[in-house]
Structure formats: structure tokens, C-alpha cells
Amino acid sequence: MIETERLTLRLFQPEDAPAVQQLVGAYEVALNTLSIPHPYPAGAAAEWIAANEKSFEEGKTINLGIFVRDTGEVAGSIGLVLKPEHDKAEIGYWIGVPYWGRGYATEAARAIIDYGFRERNLNRIDAGHFGRNPSSGRVMQKVGMQYEGRLRQSIRKWDEYMDVDYYAILRSDWAAAQTR
Numbered sequence: 001m002i003e004t005e006r007l008t009l010r011l012f013q014p015e016d017a018p019a020v021q022q023l024v025g026a027y028e029v030a031l032n033t034l035s036i037p038h039p040y041p042a043g044a045a046a047e048w049i050a051a052n053e054k055s056f057e058e059g060k061t062i063n064l065g066i067f068v069r070d071t072g073e074v075a076g077s078i079g080l081v082l083k084p085e086h087d088k089a090e091i092g093y094w095i096g097v098p099y100w101g102r103g104y105a106t107e108a109a110r111a112i113i114d115y116g117f118r119e120r121n122l123n124r125i126d127a128g129h130f131g132r133n134p135s136s137g138r139v140m141q142k143v144g145m146q147y148e149g150r151l152r153q154s155i156r157k158w159d160e161y162m163d164v165d166y167y168a169i170l171r172s173d174w175a176a177a178q179t180r
Helices: 014-024 027-031 044-057 104-118 134-142 171-178
Strands: 007-011 061-068 074-083 088-095 124-130 146-157 160-170
Touching (some): 007 104, 014 027, 014 044, 014 074, 061 104, 074 104, 104 124, 104 134, 104 171, 124 134, 124 146, 134 160
Parallel strands (some): 088 124
Antiparallel strands (some): 007 061, 061 074, 124 160, 146 160
16 A cells, blocks of 8 residues: 555455446546446456456556545556566556546656655656547656657557557656655
């Protein structure tokens, strides 16, 4: 569990499935997230939560729920896909529409990046976002990630080829920011 000023990041529990199902089922969330289908199938959140637990135990991924500390409400999810052979991970996140514009993605991303460097001893954390979703790029910039380039039409989402913008932060970048 990771706590920030306004959020708690923790592994999802089975009882979180209804809230996850509702939030991730929104078209706007699925639109800018590669692996989320729309419509989101009934029961898929419970299956995803169970799969996350297994993947965490195997050391492959860390998918944490983003919970509002004051209310306990699920606001979204953030995670790292670990690539231990390269001492790196890919960050991914989604925020439920009712929680957009509150800075939760930035706060959660900062926390999981700190976790990745402090606790997992990573050297690099990278991320990509669809070119049509500049808000996600602003989150990456705010947490100190550097723009590395655009892969044109590199992903297909719902029969549309999407440009993907890539960002990364190195341990040395993160460490330098800690001393400021």
C-alpha cells in the first residue's frame, strides 16, 4: 500500500469489482486505453482483479487501485509492467471520468514512480499514450518523464491506427529531482 496526500494506492480486492466495472465501462476511459474494450463485459472487472493478484504474485505486474483517502472511493488504477531483466517497467493508468481534472493521475504516477525506483530498484520507467490524449502526456511531463518520440500509427484501437507518444524517466533523472 502506498499513501499520498489525497490517495491510497493498494491492490484491488474482490469487493472493489462493482466500482471498477462501472468506472472502466465508460466509453471515454476505453477510448484512450489500449486493453480496455467497450462495451466492458459483465464480470470482467472481477476477472481482471483476480488476474492482477496472480500476476503480482508472479512478479510480472503491479496493478494498484487508486482510492480517494477521504472517502475510500475507487478513482482509477495505476500499475507497472515489470521487465526485471532490463531493470525497467512500463507505467499505465486510467482514471474514472467522475475523477478527471483533479490531479489524481499525476499524484498516483508520482507515487508509483517513487515506488519503482526506491523499492524495485528500477533504472527506467517508460510510458506511452495515444496522440489524441494529450492530457496523459501532461501527466507524464509533470512527473518528470522526458518525451522520447512518436511512433506513427503504431497501435490499432477499434480499427483506427493510433500514433503513440513515448516518455521515460531514468533513475538518475529521478534522483536529481529528489535533491532539489
